Amino acid sequence: MELLGLYYYWVFAILLMIGLYAVIVKLNLIKKLIGLSLFQAAVFLLYITMGKLEGGTAPIVTDANANGLFSNPLPQVLILTAIVVGISTMALGLGIVIRIKEEYGTIEEDEIQEIDK
Amino acid sequence: MYYVVTFALIITMALALTRAILGPSVYDRVLAVNMLGTKTVLLLSVIAFLMGRPDFLDLALAYALINFIGVFAVLEFFRNRAAKQPEEKP
Amino acid sequence: MTVIFGFFLLTLLLITAVAIVQSQNLFVSVMLSGMFSLLLAVNFFLLDAADVALTEAAVGAGISTVLLLSALAITAKHEKAPSSSRVGALIIVIIATLVLIYATLGNPQFADPNAPVHQHVAPWYLDKTAEAIDIPNVVTAVLGSFRGYDTLGEVFVVFTAGIGVLFLLGTQPGPFAQSNPFKLTDPKGLRHYLIPRVVGRMLIPFILLFGLYVQFHGEYGPGGGFQAGALIAAAIILFALLEGENSALKVIPRSVLIGLIAGGALLYGVVGLFGIFLGSNFLDYSVLSSNPVKGQQMGLLIIEAGVGITVTGVLLSIFHAFAARGKF
Amino acid sequence: MELFLDIASWILMSLGGVFVFIGGLGALRMPDLYTRMHAAGITDSIAPILIIPGLMLQAGLTLASVKLLAILVFLLLTGPTASNALASAALLAGNRSEQVKSTAVPESEE
Numbered sequence: 001m002e003l004l005g006l007y008y009y010w011v012f013a014i015l016l017m018i019g020l021y022a023v024i025v026k027l028n029l030i031k032k033l034i035g036l037s038l039f040q041a042a043v044f045l046l047y048i049t050m051g052k053l054e055g056g057t058a059p060i061v062t063d064a065n066a067n068g069l070f071s072n073p074l075p076q077v078l079i080l081t082a083i084v085v086g087i088s089t090m091a092l093g094l095g096i097v098i099r100i101k102e103e104y105g106t107i108e109e110d111e112i113q114e115i116d117k
Numbered sequence: 118m119y120y121v122v123t124f125a126l127i128i129t130m131a132l133a134l135t136r137a138i139l140g141p142s143v144y145d146r147v148l149a150v151n152m153l154g155t156k157t158v159l160l161l162s163v164i165a166f167l168m169g170r171p172d173f174l175d176l177a178l179a180y181a182l183i184n185f186i187g188v189f190a191v192l193e194f195f196r197n198r199a200a201k202q203p204e205e206k207p
Numbered sequence: 208m209t210v211i212f213g214f215f216l217l218t219l220l221l222i223t224a225v226a227i228v229q230s231q232n233l234f235v236s237v238m239l240s241g242m243f244s245l246l247l248a249v250n251f252f253l254l255d256a257a258d259v260a261l262t263e264a265a266v267g268a269g270i271s272t273v274l275l276l277s278a279l280a281i282t283a284k285h286e287k288a289p290s291s292s293r294v295g296a297l298i299i300v301i302i303a304t305l306v307l308i309y310a311t312l313g314n315p316q317f318a319d320p321n322a323p324v325h326q327h328v329a330p331w332y333l334d335k336t337a338e339a340i341d342i343p344n345v346v347t348a349v350l351g352s353f354r355g356y357d358t359l360g361e362v363f364v365v366f367t368a369g370i371g372v373l374f375l376l377g378t379q380p381g382p383f384a385q386s387n388p389f390k391l392t393d394p395k396g397l398r399h400y401l402i403p404r405v406v407g408r409m410l411i412p413f414i415l416l417f418g419l420y421v422q423f424h425g426e427y428g429p430g431g432g433f434q435a436g437a438l439i440a441a442a443i444i445l446f447a448l449l450e451g452e453n454s455a456l457k458v459i460p461r462s463v464l465i466g467l468i469a470g471g472a473l474l475y476g477v478v479g480l481f482g483i484f485l486g487s488n489f490l491d492y493s494v495l496s497s498n499p500v501k502g503q504q505m506g507l508l509i510i511e512a513g514v515g516i517t518v519t520g521v522l523l524s525i526f527h528a529f530a531a532r533g534k535f
Numbered sequence: 536m537e538l539f540l541d542i543a544s545w546i547l548m549s550l551g552g553v554f555v556f557i558g559g560l561g562a563l564r565m566p567d568l569y570t571r572m573h574a575a576g577i578t579d580s581i582a583p584i585l586i587i588p589g590l591m592l593q594a595g596l597t598l599a600s601v602k603l604l605a606i607l608v609f610l611l612l613t614g615p616t617a618s619n620a621l622a623s624a625a626l627l628a629g630n631r632s633e634q635v636k637s638t639a640v641p642e643s644e645e
Contacts, residue, residue, distance in 0.1 A: 005316040011217045013307035015224055017300045022228045024296040028286035030278060031228075034236055037271075038224050041247055048256045053325055054318040057170055058257040059333065059345040060428060069320075071255035072329040073345040077354060080346070081361040083262045084433045084518055087271055088368035091525040094278040095375040098532060101282040108287050118545045120208060122586060125552030127215050129559030130246075134219055136562050136571070137242060138226045144568055144625040146238045148575055151617050152562060154268070155579045156555065157245045158610060159586055161252060161260075162603065163548075166590055167209065171599035173257045175421065175429055176248070178602055179264045181609040182414050183441045186269030187241050188617045189403060189448050192624045194234075194276050400623070406616040410609070 008049040015042035027109040029097045033090055040086050044079045051075035119167040126160045147191050154184035210317075213253045220246045231286055237275045244271065257429040258346045261421070265437035270522055273444055277529040340503040342426040350431065351507040355490040358510070359475055362517055366472045369521030376528040378461060407449045414442035422515050426504070432511040436518025443519075444526050452530045459523065467520030474513035478506055544592035551585030554578050568625055576618035583610045 019042060022035025051072035057065060059073040101107050104115055130153055137149035161177040223246060227239045244267025251260035315322035336348040350358050422435030447455035459467075479490040486494060492506020493499035558578025565571040587607040594600045 005318075006311050006314065007214055008217065008317050009311035009314055010308055011221060013304050013311065014221055016307065017304040018221075018224045018228055020303070021296060021300045024300070025293050026228070026286065028233065028283070030233055030275070030282060031236065031286050034227060034240055034275075037240065038227065038243075041243070044259075045247070045250065048251055048254045048259060049317065050322070050324050051256065051329075052254045052318045054320055056255060056318075057168065058173065058255045058429070060172075060257070061333075061337065061343045061345065062172070070333055070345065072325055073332055073349050074329055074354075075324075076256045076259050076346050077349045078357075079256070079259050080262050080350065080431075080433060081358060083259070083266055084437065085361055085364050085368075087266050087274070087437075088365045088521055088525070090271070091274055091529075092368045092371045092375075094274060095372040095525075095528070098278060098281050098529070099375055107282050118548060122548045122552040122555075122589075123212060125556045127212060127219075129555045131215075131219060132559035132563045133575075134223060134242065137239060138222075140235070142568060142625075143234060143238075144621060144628075145571065146235060147621055148568075148572055149562065150238050150241050151614075151621065152558070152575045152579060153242050153245055155583070155610060155614055156559075157249060158606060159551075159555070159583060160249060162587065162590055162606060164209075164212075164249075164252060166593060170257075171594055171597070172428055173252070174599055174602040174606065175424075176252060176257065176261050176264055177606050178417065178609070179261060179421075179434075179438065180245075180248075180268055181606045181613065182410065182417055183265070183269045183438065183445075185613040185617045186441055186445050186448070187272040188620065189407065189445065190269070190273045190276050191238070192400075192403075192620050193448055194280060195624055195628060400620065403616050403620045406612055410612065413609070 009046070012042050012046040012049065015039075015045065029100065029107045029109065030094070032109075033093045033097070036093070037086065037090055040082075044082065047075040047079050119163055122163050123160065123167065126156050126163065130156050130160070143191075143195070147188060151185070151188050154180060154187075158184070209253055213250065216246055216250050216253065220250065231288065233279055233283065233286055234276075237272060237279065240275070241267070241272050244268070258344075258431065258434075261429045261434045262437070265421075265434045265441065269441040269444060270437060270526075273448075274525065274529060277526070281529075281532060339500065340507070341500050342504065342507070344426055344428065344430075346429075347425050347431050347507065347511070351510050352490075352492060352503055355479070355510070358514070359479065359490065362472050362475055362514055365521050366468060366517055369468050369517075369524050372525045372528050373465075376532050378528065378531055404449050407445055411442050411446055414445065415439060418442060422511065423508075425511055426507060432514025432516075433518055435511075436515040437522060439515070439519045440522035440526070443523055447526070447530065452527065456527065461524075461527065464520050464524045464527070467516050468524060471513040471515070471517030471520060474516065475510050478509050478513070482506075540592050544589040547585050547589035547592070551582050551589060554585065555582045558582065569622065572618060572622055572625075576615065579614045579618070580611060583607055583614075 016039055019035045019039030022038065023032050026032055026035060053069055053071045056069040056071040059070040097107055100112065104112050106112060133149045133153045133156065137146050140146060158177045158180045161180065162174060165171050165173045220243065223239055223243045227236050227243060230236050230239065244263060248260045248263040248267065251263060332349050332353060333345055336345045340348045340352055342348055418435045418438035421430035421438060422432060425431035443455055443459060446458065482491040482494060483489055493502045495505050496502035555578060558574055561574025562571050565574055587603050591600045591603050594603065
């Protein structure tokens with residue numbers, strides 16, 4: 001059971017590295033962006049995992065549970081904003097990819113480097 | 118009791134995921150995504166009761182309302198493609 | 208028991224991630240990332256993060272799929288088979304994974320009440336919210352008031368990203384565009400898509416209403432400006448998909464969109480400046496009213512509105528920029 | 536009365552769970568696109584009809600029940616619509632069920 005308690009962190013590690021692998025290996029720029037969003041999701045998951053408290057519920061205090069335990073609100077605040085920032089920055093990346101396609105006619109990294117030579 | 122429904126939903130999500138990964142045509146994948154969306158709505162509703170916080174149904178409501186936008190985007194994406202291809206007589 | 212559900216869903220998440228990276232077809236990757244987002248939202252919900260799950264739902268269910276698909280329509284559907292050797296990268300990644308897993312052995316156990324993260328500021332936030340702001344949702348209180356600076360920064364990042372996309376793509380069709388990107392000009396398409404059009408138009412008011420509910424109910428339940436902005440943008444994007452992009456631009460013209468982008472961020476900043484003028488600190492809302500608690504609640508309401516306006520404007524401008532650029 | 540409501544809601548939810556599972560199995564095991572769509576589409580409608588009233592019986596007359604009703608209505612609106620749109624799109628693209636093996640658009644051409 002002690003090891004199982006670390007499973008969430010392992011998922012974080014593996015997910016992070018799947019994203020990193022996509023960013024390193026894939027030559028297609030859109031695929032790289034998707035890999036980057038996987039990487040991002042792994043970080044989100046780590047933060048939220050850390051905020052969870054045994055026996056706690058979501059930090060919204062109602063009359064029914066005023067004296068209960070609550071999970072940590074701070075990581076949730078950070079990740080909530082990060083998700084929206086993540087989609088905006090991914091859109092910016094996609095915009096750059098579209099411009100690259102229009103200038104170079106391709107979005108494969110090796111072909112772009114070939115043209116630039 | 119909620120556990121049984123939750124298990125059924127999660128296992129069905131796994132089956133839908135398998136269908137999405139196997140394909141074979143793009144429409145199968147869209148079907149699987151749509152199916153997974155419905156299952157997610159139900160799962161979120163059941164989990165809200167399971168955790169004793171039925172005030173969190175907003176989440177399931179959000180998915181119920183906007184999940185099919187993705188399906189429409191896909192259809193738009195393929196309809197333009199299909200419209201351009203010459204008609205095939207079977 | 209919920210922990211077991213969590214394990215199962217996390218495993219599904221990992222399988223989906225592997226499939227996303229493995230697939231050579233970019234369209235399949237986009238579809239699978241839609242599923243990934245659904246599974247991620249359920250996981251967030253199981254980890255007590257209702258607000259975060261709602262954000263993931265609002266953003267992941269429609270908008271990210273639409274944006275990725277419109278980028279795909281302009282660029283390419285397929286990725287080339289990778290030619291370079293992947294063994295080196297694989298070795299690096301596996302070693303890094305093992306190092307990370309080794310590092311987690313020293314982490315506190317999952318949901319351990321004695322973990323350092325639960326000892327520092329979190330109890331203070333949970334205690335002080337009722338006293339200083341008196342709203343049920345601690346997440347909104349921390350977001351808007353206790354850590355208002357952070358959120359202002361995030362809003363400016365979103366603002367900058369929107370401006371960046373507008374600079375990159377502009378409003379003119381690109382060289383790969385064809386006329387009338389979204390118009391339902393094909394009579395065959397119209398006949399076959401009548402039912403989606405009718406049902407979709409029926410749902411748009413409800414999505415908008417739900418967006419407003421999430422916006423103004425954010426102090427009491429999961430919700431707030433970020434989620435509401437994404438939901439409202441999703442409603443308008445649905446309208447654009449059904450009725451054509453030009454009709455959507457008639458509803459909210461580009462000039463208004465730019466006004467929304469700037470206006471929301473400005474509203475947030477001005478509320479902060481009011482704090483200074485009324486003799487307190489930047490982003491201290493207590494002085495906005497004679498009763499400090501009422502002042503805090505007023506400030507939160509206004510800045511959440513500012514956040515919602517900016518997020519709506521940015522996401523819609525990005526969508527229109529992509530749609531105008533290509534054929535989709 | 537309490538017990539009766541509990542039993543009724545349990546029956547509804549278990550039935551819903553069974554249908555959900557059957558639908559998932561059908562979507563996985565059926566031989567071609569349209570039969571899979573049939574399995575998935577029908578169970579996507581019947582499962583909310585069973586499960587959500589089951590939850591409503593547990594919630595009683597509260598705001599949660601109203602929200603559940605809204606979820607049910609929206610699911611019943613969007614689910615069949617999405618299935619319809621998907622089926623007609625597949626048909627338009629030339630995906631015929633009886634010869635699905637030969638005419639299904641292979642992904643390499645998509």
